[in-house]
Every structure is written in C-alpha cells, then in structure tokens.
Amino acid sequence: MITKKICINNLNLLIAAAFAIILVDACKSTGMQAFTQGQYYTACLQAIDKLRSSPDNTKATDVLQQAYPLAVNYTEKEAEHLLKSASDNNRYQKMFELYSTMNAIAEQIARCPAALQIIPNADYYSSQLETARNMAAEESYAQAVDNLRTGTRSAARQAYAQFQKTNSIIQGYKDVINKLQEAKWLATLKVVLEQIPVEGRYKISADFFQNKVFEYFSNSIRNEFINIFSPEEAESMNLQPDQIIRLRFFDFAVGQTRESRNSYEVKRDSVKTGTYKDDNGVSHNIYGTVKAKITVKQIEVSSKGILEAFIIDCRTNTTLSQQRFPGTYLWTDSYASFNGDERALSSKELDMCRRTQPASPPPPQEMFIQFTVPIFNNLTRFIQNYYRKY
Numbered sequence: 001m002i003t004k005k006i007c008i009n010n011l012n013l014l015i016a017a018a019f020a021i022i023l024v025d026a027c028k029s030t031g032m033q034a035f036t037q038g039q040y041y042t043a044c045l046q047a048i049d050k051l052r053s054s055p056d057n058t059k060a061t062d063v064l065q066q067a068y069p070l071a072v073n074y075t076e077k078e079a080e081h082l083l084k085s086a087s088d089n090n091r092y093q094k095m096f097e098l099y100s101t102m103n104a105i106a107e108q109i110a111r112c113p114a115a116l117q118i119i120p121n122a123d124y125y126s127s128q129l130e131t132a133r134n135m136a137a138e139e140s141y142a143q144a145v146d147n148l149r150t151g152t153r154s155a156a157r158q159a160y161a162q163f164q165k166t167n168s169i170i171q172g173y174k175d176v177i178n179k180l181q182e183a184k185w186l187a188t189l190k191v192v193l194e195q196i197p198v199e200g201r202y203k204i205s206a207d208f209f210q211n212k213v214f215e216y217f218s219n220s221i222r223n224e225f226i227n228i229f230s231p232e233e234a235e236s237m238n239l240q241p242d243q244i245i246r247l248r249f250f251d252f253a254v255g256q257t258r259e260s261r262n263s264y265e266v267k268r269d270s271v272k273t274g275t276y277k278d279d280n281g282v283s284h285n286i287y288g289t290v291k292a293k294i295t296v297k298q299i300e301v302s303s304k305g306i307l308e309a310f311i312i313d314c315r316t317n318t319t320l321s322q323q324r325f326p327g328t329y330l331w332t333d334s335y336a337s338f339n340g341d342e343r344a345l346s347s348k349e350l351d352m353c354r355r356t357q358p359a360s361p362p363p364p365q366e367m368f369i370q371f372t373v374p375i376f377n378n379l380t381r382f383i384q385n386y387y388r389k390y
Contacts, residue, residue, distance in 0.1 A: 030059040031067065040071035041101050048108045048115045055114035064118050068105070072123055075102050079128070089143065092135035096169065099129040137173045140166040148183055153242075156187035157225060189226045189390055192234045192241040193217065198249045204368045206249060209376065213247070216380050221387050243320070244312045245383070252305035254367045263295040268344045292340030294349055299358045303367035304328040307375045311386060321386050325378045329371035333358040 031046035044067045050060035075098050082091040082098075106122035109115045144162035147155045160183035167176045193214055196206040217228040234241060267289055274286040304327065311321040336352035338345060345353065362370070 030057060031063040032059055035063050035067050040067045040074055041105065043067040044071055044105050045108060048105075048112050051114040051118075052112050061114075061118055064115060068109075068119050068122070071102065071105065075099070075125075090139065092132055092139045093165075093169075096129070096132040096136035099125040099132050103129060133169055137166050137170040140169060141173060141176065141179075144179065144183070148179070148186070151186075153187055153189065153225075156183050159183040160187050184225075187225050189243065190239060190241045191217075191226065191228045191243045191245060192231060192239070193228055193245045194247065195231055196247045196249065198252060198368075204252075204254075204365060206247075206368075208369060209372050210247070212376060213245075213379065213383075217245075217383065220380070220384065223387065223390055226387055226390055241314050244310075244314060246310040246312060247379075248308045249305050250308065252303075252368075254303035254364045254371075256302045256304075257361075258300045258302075260298050260300075261295060262298070263293060265291060265293050266344045266346075266349070267291040271341075271343050290341035290344045292338045292342065292344040294336055294338040294345065294353070296334055296336045296352065297358070298332060298334045299361075301331045301361040301367070302328065303364075303371045305368075305371060305375075307372070307379065309379060309382060321382075323382050325375045325382075327371045327373070327375035329367060329373075331361050331367065331370075333361075 029046045030050045031043035034040075034046055035043035043063055047060040047064040047067065050057055051064070054060065079095050079098055082088060082095050085091050088094070102123065102125055106124050109119050109122045140162050144159040144166060147159035147162065150156075160180065163176050163180045163183055166173050167180065193210065196210045198204045198206050214228060214230065221228075228245075229237070229239060229241065233239070269289050270287050271290045272285050273288040273290065275283050276286060277283050307325045307327070309321075309323050309325065310319050312318070313320050334352055335355040335358050336349060338349075338353050342350065342353075361367070
C-alpha cells in the first residue's frame with residue numbers, strides 16, 4: 001500500500017538541484033566558467049552565491065550583469081520554440097522547468113542585497129508558470145496513463161515514475177494517488193516463497209529456515225519493485241504470482257554416530273614423590289617423574305543434507321535458475337579414564353576423566369538447524385545475485 005507522501009514544491013526542488021551544481025566550488029566560483037560555456041542559469045546562481053560572501057566581487061558582478069539578461073532571453077525564446085513544437089511530448093514539462101528556474105533565480109536575487117542592486121527588477125513568470133504547471137501536470141499524467149495501459153511491468157515502472165512527477169508538479173492532481181498505487185502494484189515482481197518440505201524419517205520442521213529466508217528477502221533485496229509473499233498471504237489475496245521460490249531438503253541424515261578411542265602415556269617431571277631426613281635430622285623433598293596411561297573416548301554425531309533451490313516463472317512454468325547447496329554439522333564430545341598417577345595429567349585431561357560418559361547430543365531438530373547455517377549463507381547470496389538484475 002502506497003501512503004500519500006507530502007511532495008516538496010517543484011520550485012524548491014529546482015532550487016536545490018541548481019545549488020547542488022555550485023556546492024563543489026561555491027566559495028571560489030564567480031560563475032565565469034559557466035557563463036563562457038553558455039550555462040546562463042548556473043552562472044547566475046554561482047554569481048549570486050559569490051556576492052553573498054563577497055558583495056564587492058567585480059567578477060561576480062560582471063557575470064550577473066551579463067548572464068541574467070541572456071538567461072531571460074534564452075527562456076523566452078526557448079518557451080516560444082516549445083510552444084511551436086507539437087511533436088515534443090514533453091514540451092510543457094520543459095516550459096515548466098524553464099519558468100521555475102527563472103523564478104528561482106529571481107527569488108535568490110531578492111534574497112541577496114548585492115545582487116538586488118545589480119538586478120533591481122528581476123522578472124517573475126508567475127502567470128506563465130501557473131499555465132505551464134497545469135499543462136505539464138496533464139501532459140505527464142497522460143503519458144503515465146498511456147504507459148499503464150501497455151500492461152507490462154517495465155511500462156508500469158515508467159508510469160509510476162511519471163505519476164510521481166505529476167504529483168510533484170501538482171500534488172494530488174486528479175486521481176494520481178490512486179494511480180500511483182495501481183502503477184506500483186503492476187510494476188512489482190510478485191514472488192511466493194513456498195513451504196519447505198523435509199524428507200526423511202525424522203519429525204523435522206523447516207519453519208525456522210523458511211522464516212529466515214523470508215526475513216532476508218524482505219529486508220535485504222533493495223528494490224521497491226520486488227515483493228515476497230508467503231503461501232498463506234498469496235492464498236488470502238488470491239494472488240497470481242510472477243515467480244515462485246521453491247526450496248527442498250533431500251539426502252538428509254541426522255544422528256550418524258561414530259566412536260573412537262585413543263590411549264597414550266603421559267608423564268610429568270619434577271613432581272614431589274616423597275621425603276627423607278639427612279644425618280642431621282633435616283627433612284628434604286624427593287622429586288621424580290610420575291606417569292599415567294590415559295584412554296580418551298570421543299563420540300561424533302553428524303548431520304548433513306542438501307537444499308535444492310528453484311526460481312520458477314509462473315507464466316511459463318519454466319525454471320529460471322536452479323542450484324544445490326550442501327551442508328554439514330559435526331557435534332563432538334570426549335571423556336576419558338586413566339591408570340597411574342593422576343598428577344601426570346593436565347587440567348583438561350583431569351576434567352575429561354571426571355566424566356564417566358559423554359554428554360547427550362543435541363536433538364535432531366537442533367542438529368538440523370546447525371547444518372543449515374552454511375546453506376543459508378550460500379542461498380542468500382544466490383538470491384541476492386539473481387534478483388540484482390531486476
């Protein structure tokens with residue numbers, strides 16, 4: 001649903017655009033370079049901007065004195081030419097821009113005392129502007145309606161841009177707000193993400209994975225003309241989608257267990273093993289090497305599977321793109337036993353020996369979630385790359 005936006009007055013947009021030209025060198029430029037290139041509008045605005053910071057600048061004064069009359073002359077001749085150009089489908093929009101720019105220049109002159117002394121009677125094209133505004137809005141609106149009738153997504157996108165332009169010229173012109181909604185809907189690629197089945201003997205749900213993909217698509221595809229729907233949304237809207245993303249897990253196995261044993265000897269030197277008294281009755285420590293044999297038992301539980309992704313054109317029922325993404329996850333745990341002197345063991349080995357059995361592996365659902373982590377990363381790259389072309 002498109003909400004009605006507050007459109008900035010087109011005159012202010014033109015002023016902002018014109019001043020963007022001079023931002024790069026606004027402090028230095030007097031407009032002379034633009035003037036010599038025949039860019040009279042830009043030359044006027046740059047000269048006015050310079051006169052604000054340097055009212056006595058002779059170069060900026062000369063530029064404004066020469067450029068402004070030429071800008072007026074160019075505007076009037078170009079407007080006259082456009083009126084006669086019946087084959088120009090954008091003639092009133094161009095006239096509206098011409099008069100808007102000249103009014104913007106007059107407004108800037110009025111707000112700069114130094115410029116006002118040079119051009120005390122700047123021309124305002126109020127009546128011409130209003131006439132051009134109405135004609136330009138109708139011209140833009142009619143072009144948008146013609147594009148909308150074409151019925152293609154690309155034409156609807158053009159119509160949407162033209163309706164936006166119409167609304168910027170005259171806010172709320174005719175039924176432009178409704179037309180914006182209609183054009184946006186027709187211009188949008190509608191994609192349904194199907195429910196993901198999980199084959200196999202386990203009672204596994206892929207809802208979490210589907211929700212992650214749905215959230216990624218909704219938040220990461222930076223295109224206002226692509227929209228994703230769940231099957232429930234599509235059904236409730238009686239939607240005819242343009243494309244379907246079909247995901248399917250297969251070759252799925254969880255809980256494959258492998259056990260292994262590894263025995264080895266450990267020793268530690270300089271360990272106090274006893275005491276003795278010398279001839280004077282003084283006690284001394286005895287240091288030696290202590291040894292132990294440790295047996296480490298390791299259990300591994302693996303899960304693996306493949307996700308197959310299809311992007312399907314609903315109109316032709318053909319596969320537009322297809323790819324498989326394998327994933328694996330390995331859970332491990334270790335415990336141990338020993339014979340000998342425990343002082344030969346490290347703290348980690350002692351911890352393992354204090355356990356008589358391994359920890360319980362995660363349930364199948366958790367194992368499934370873990371092995372889909374790398375799959376999700378690869379799938380999202382696939383989706384991003386595919387829809388980038390739209």
